Amino acid sequence: MSHEVRFSANKFWMNWQSMGRAQELDALMHAGFRKWPAAFSTDYMKTSELAPLEKWAAELRQLDAQTLIVIGIGGSSLGGIALKALIDAHSDRLIFWEGPHPSKMQKIAQIAEQKQTAVLVVSKSGTTLETRANLSLFRQFFPGVPEYFVTSEPAAIKDLGANSKNTFLIPKDLGGRFSIVSPVGMMPAMFVDYNVKAFLTAFDEANAEWEISIPVAENVAKQTAIHFYNLFAARFTGVAFWVYAADLVDWGRWLVQLWAESLGKKPHIAALPMIVQGPEDQHSLLQYFMEASNRHLHCFVHTQSYGSRDSLISSEIRGDFADKSMSQILNAQMKSIESALSAKERPVAEYMLSDLSETEMARWFCFWMHVVSYLGYLWEINPFDQPGVEAGKIICKKLLRGENVEEAVQPVFDLR
Amino acid sequence: MSHEVRFSANKFWMNWQSMGRAQELDALMHAGFRKWPAAFSTDYMKTSELAPLEKWAAELRQLDAQTLIVIGIGGSSLGGIALKALIDAHSDRLIFWEGPHPSKMQKIAQIAEQKQTAVLVVSKSGTTLETRANLSLFRQFFPGVPEYFVTSEPAAIKDLGANSKNTFLIPKDLGGRFSIVSPVGMMPAMFVDYNVKAFLTAFDEANAEWEISIPVAENVAKQTAIHFYNLFAARFTGVAFWVYAADLVDWGRWLVQLWAESLGKKPHIAALPMIVQGPEDQHSLLQYFMEASNRHLHCFVHTQSYGSRDSLISSEIRGDFADKSMSQILNAQMKSIESALSAKERPVAEYMLSDLSETEMARWFCFWMHVVSYLGYLWEINPFDQPGVEAGKIICKKLLRGENVEEAVQPVFDLR
Structure with a gap:
């Protein structure tokens, strides 16, 4: 070439x-x-750190997991989704569940009814609204499915059952949108047999050039x-x-x-x-x-x-x-x-x-x-920050708690 | 309400x-x-015109068609895709095939190998490059699958085997991007049991208001x-x-x-x-x-x-x-x-x-x-026109015919 x-x-x-x-x-x-x-330029995952992920993949094979449901949104899903499209675009072996959409819940339920599944919960902060809501929904309908966690804040998801055995860490300084080169991107890819070693090796070499x-x-x-x-x-x-x-x-x-x-x-x-x-x-x-x-x-x-x-x-x-x-x-x-x-x-x-x-x-x-x-x-x-997204989160919390929030928009007309 | x-x-x-x-x-x-x-405001499909489509749907049921592959792009696909998302988002009963992408061809082949299929070829002009190319590909791998056609120019697709029995017409003045209210949108929707009568009735009423x-x-x-x-x-x-x-x-x-x-x-x-x-x-x-x-x-x-x-x-x-x-x-x-x-x-x-x-x-x-x-x-x-898309089509034709076309871009550097 x-x-x-x-x-x-x-x-x-x-x-x-x-x-x-x-x-x-x-x-x-x-x-x-x-x-x-640029933390991503130093804190990206190295091939020497792959052993725990390989152990996890072997465990899933032993459990005979046919489908991995990744619950995560934004930086916790987009890297994995991009890799999935390259590896296994049309199959249901790997499913990403982002927002709490009723139509997506239907799809997830269809799969969980037919296949042996495992769940990977990905949330850098551990507090992501959509991710916790989706996990709660999933447990209601499909209790007892094996769960694994990826986070930078294990303390924040202890209540979900995260412990040292089922939890994988994202380096604290590695932003969500750079976290494809961490367990966030590599675990889903590994589940569908992507050559993550070749990927991380090439990333390492490219990083040195730029x-x-x-x-x-x-x-x-x-x-x-x-x-x-x-x-x-x-x-x-x-x-x-x-x-x-x-x-x-x-x-x-x-x-x-x-x-x-x-x-x-x-x-x-x-x-x-x-x-x-x-x-x-x-x-x-x-x-x-x-x-x-x-x-x-x-x-x-x-x-x-x-x-x-x-x-x-x-x-x-x-x-x-x-x-x-x-x-x-x-x-x-x-x-x-x-x-x-x-x-x-x-x-x-x-x-x-x-x-x-x-x-x-x-x-x-x-x-x-x-x-x-x-x-x-x-x-x-x-x-590497995203200060503009906080305001919406605070208002959303108030709305869900039933606190008073002034409507931003006023009715103008109805289409009928 | x-x-x-x-x-x-x-x-x-x-x-x-x-x-x-x-x-x-x-x-x-x-x-x-x-x-x-605004031709769409007069030439949209009326419920009184549904009989031939109903006959077609009955024919597909008789053929036991499990999947309808719609070959079309732009105005020939987007309306149907929008309706599919509302009706039957996750199933493979209805598949839209737009550009000639190798990964999509894989998916189409997977389905055609496993299911009884029928093909709906949609091209307003009859000359759409992507649509004719995809149909040609499909026939190579899956000859003999029942084909139906939707067009404004039946003469332009006679060479594809279109005839008065297997072809449905789009009113000439109804632009592609408005053609959801024609056989283009209604035939795929009907195949997945959408209530097209209710849809067209409501469209008719709304149109009168606006x-x-x-x-x-x-x-x-x-x-x-x-x-x-x-x-x-x-x-x-x-x-x-x-x-x-x-x-x-x-x-x-x-x-x-x-x-x-x-x-x-x-x-x-x-x-x-x-x-x-x-x-x-x-x-x-x-x-x-x-x-x-x-x-x-x-x-x-x-x-x-x-x-x-x-x-x-x-x-x-x-x-x-x-x-x-x-x-x-x-x-x-x-x-x-x-x-x-x-x-x-x-x-x-x-x-x-x-x-x-x-x-x-x-x-x-x-x-x-x-x-x-x-x-x-x-x-x-x-x-209602789109004069800006012609230039690209002319250049593409030249390129595919091996005629000389000046490169728009010059190499600047390689990433390695």
């Missing part, structure tokens, strides 16, 4: 590279790092952050990640959380991330991006190879797709939209992965953790 | 109502309608369009639909297409729609919306009732959720985020559906078709 991920871009990225300021901006990144050190001490000229994560920094200093207010591999759409949800929660911190920051699905959204959002306000960066993501899952399409039916493979069609579609947007003076970039293997994906996750942190440093914000 | 959908809002919507200009704006809507008549001849003062669809028109004339550049019912997330994908493809037409229009999932994205996008740039309208959507699927959560586990139902928790979460955003001077509105029944949902789809068209008229654009 000549490369892993190849980054290409149109003139907007080129013009804005402005490496003249590279030293000044690198200093800014170092200053940010000193103020808000960490803070590597200067801009040799550090493509820093270079990428500078590109984004410059583009958002111009008139752009959002970034659309056009994901052409269906397997990567859930990686996109992970990235949106990483980006939005790490970077959405100051009124002058207008850089909303969104996922656009290729080719599906060519029939939806494309019209808007071609002809409405030009305020988005367009980053295309695809893979060169789907391995043995790819197929050639026969020429039985008339069409330009005949004798092409699915991946060739997806690529041609992606390239055509890149060209069409570029011709309309939109900033266009492309990330081409060589494949979706453990090694490639570990680098891909690691890359964005670094890029997002560096971009936060350039904007002189702390990329 | 005292109402169907209740619309509530905070001061931003109130202040901007500006009904003083109502007559002037109504005149603008009438002018738009004369130029670009069509162009009903003046602004009595027409909540026109009022809503005016609200949006005024808010987007201020500093806002996007609208976030916070969907708290998991069953409605696919309705959201439908709305995004309807909105983006109908309204994304001029450089001065900055009104990008997006779906935010509640409560999941409280752990993701919320931080951004609370503290970053204040440029979005926030529209919350939920239902008062999930019927028998709702459950009370016991008090076995300590927490504020104890003795509350799932819907009460979701509602408290939604209300708390409305309050938190409103306190930060964000425009907040709420649409509370009474339930997710056929009647309620038909009105809900109909409402947005009218709102989006009226908003297009106010912006003096044609809401």
Whole structure:
């Protein structure tokens, strides 16, 4: 393989590279790092720490667990969901249960009635409303199912039955949205036979290439952050990640959380991330991006190879797709939209992965953790907190306790 | 039930109502309608036209078809997908196949190997690349499966084997993104026993309440369009639909297409729609919306009732959720985020559906078709075309034919 991920871009990225300021901006990144050190870059899980997880996986095999139900939300689910999409997208062996939705409860009940299940409860703080509510619901209907816990605060979930034998720890400084490289991401992946050792090894190597001490000229994560920094200093207010591999759409949800929660911190920051699905959204959002306000960066993501899952399409039916493979069609579609947007003076970039293997994906996750942190440093914000989510939690608590809360909205009209 | 959908809002919507200009704006809507008549408002399917579809459904029962594979993309899939989520979210009885993704092909093959299937090929133009490619793939691996077709151009799919017996027509003037009220939406729904008669009856009634001849003062669809028109004339550049019912997330994908493809037409229009999932994205996008740039309208959507699927959560586990139902928790979460955003001077509105029944949902789809068209008229654009998607199609054709196309992007660096 000549490369892993190849980054290409149109003139907007080129013009804005402005490496003249590279030293000044690198200093800014170092200053940010000193103020808000990147715990993910040191506290990620090492292969040497896998033994307890392997023991757990063996225990589940002995219990003959057919399905693992992961109860968790946000940083406690999105990394695992992204990996599941790559490993075992369509099966019910691994199920993530996020919000307390009645339709999801139906699905969970269906599975728990038919299969031998185990439950993995993931909550960094131990106090997550949705997670505790879902566990309570599950126990009502399916008592006695083996439970395991992942948390940074074992004391906070002692009341749930967490103890030193059934509980796995997330390093305290490792934020939820970075916790894919902890038991949070690795335990679900291990349950569906992902090669977590290869994943963590590749993460470790990638991290060494992109960490803070590597200067801009040799550090493509820093270079990428500078590109984004410059583009958002111009008139752009959002970034659309056009994901052409269906397997990567859930990686996109992970990235949106990483980006939005790490970077959405100051009124002058207008850089909303969104996922656009290729080719599906060519029939939806494309019209808007071609002809409405030009305020988005367009980053295309695809893979060169789907391995043995790819197929050639026969020429039985008339069409330009005949004798092409699915991946060739997806690529041609992606390239055509890149060209069409570029011709309309939109900033266009492309990330081409060589494949979706453990090694490639570990680098891909690691890359964005670094890029997002560096971009936060350039904007002189702390990329590792999320102070804006507290207000809602406090109001929700009051509402559930029946305390008086003024309604934010007043009735305007009924549709009938 | 005292109402169907209740619309509530905070001061931003109130202040901007500006009904003083109502007559002037109504005149603008009438002018738009004369130029670009709303075909969906006359050409939607009537209950009197259901007989051929009922005959088809009976035929599929006779064939003992266990799964219907719908091959279609964009307007040919999104309406059906939205209905499926309401009817039968987790089963494999109804499968939509949009882009030519290898992972989806795997899933389709799994099903076709295990079940008696039938195929519904949906393409308004008959020339859709993805749809023809997927059908070709399917035939290679699973020849002889019964096929049915839905199109506006039967001549264009004669080569696929479409004939007067197996083909159902979409009215020519009814755009793809409005075609849920045609065989496109009704045939898949009928296959999973949806009450399409109730749906079409309610659509018909709702349409009469909101069509162009009903003046602004009595027409909540026109009022809503005016609200949006005024808010987007201020500093806002996007609208976030916070969907708290998991069953409605696919309705959201439908709305995004309807909105983006109908309204994304001029450089001065900055009104990008997006779906935010509640409560999941409280752990993701919320931080951004609370503290970053204040440029979005926030529209919350939920239902008062999930019927028998709702459950009370016991008090076995300590927490504020104890003795509350799932819907009460979701509602408290939604209300708390409305309050938190409103306190930060964000425009907040709420649409509370009474339930997710056929009647309620038909009105809900109909409402947005009218709102989006009226908003297009106010912006003096044609809401019913999509000229911006052609350029990409032409380039894609060239690429697949091996013709020379200049690359839009140039390699910048490799990640290794």
